[in-house]
Amino acid sequence: MDKNIRILIVDDEPIMRSLFTDILSDQGFPVTTVCNGKEAEEKVKDNCFDIAFVDVHMPVMDGLSTLRMLLKNCPKTAVVMTDSFPEYFLDELQIKGAVSCIHKPFHIEEIRSIVNQILEKKRNQGTYAE
Secondary structure, eight states: OOOOOOOEEEEEOOOHHHHHHHHHHHTTTOOEESSSSHHHHHHHOOOOOSSSESSSSSSSOOHHHHHHOOOOOOOOOOEEEEEESSHHHHHHHHTTTOOOOSSSSHHHHHHHHHHHHHHHHHHHHHOOOO
């Protein structure tokens, strides 16, 4: 598993940022967390990420705006949206470029599985963020 993968968590809930960090850090991935899309925008000015988990409902800049910003600035970033009602947004978010939308609360194995699927696809395509 490639531990040089850069993962960004964008969520306004501290508990969610902490949970993602714990799950992904336990696998050896470096994780950067921010609490809204504007903070994410600042982070991607210097460096793109390979994977981003983005909450749909956030203050300052919502998830859809954050998705658009990430894909504009870092088109190789695989964006996974998170929401309490993902089935409501799934089609729209995937049309707009999200890899998936997962349900909160989620299972730890679901996050690991999504990350592994994305990494396998990126390895096959040679599309790690630059």
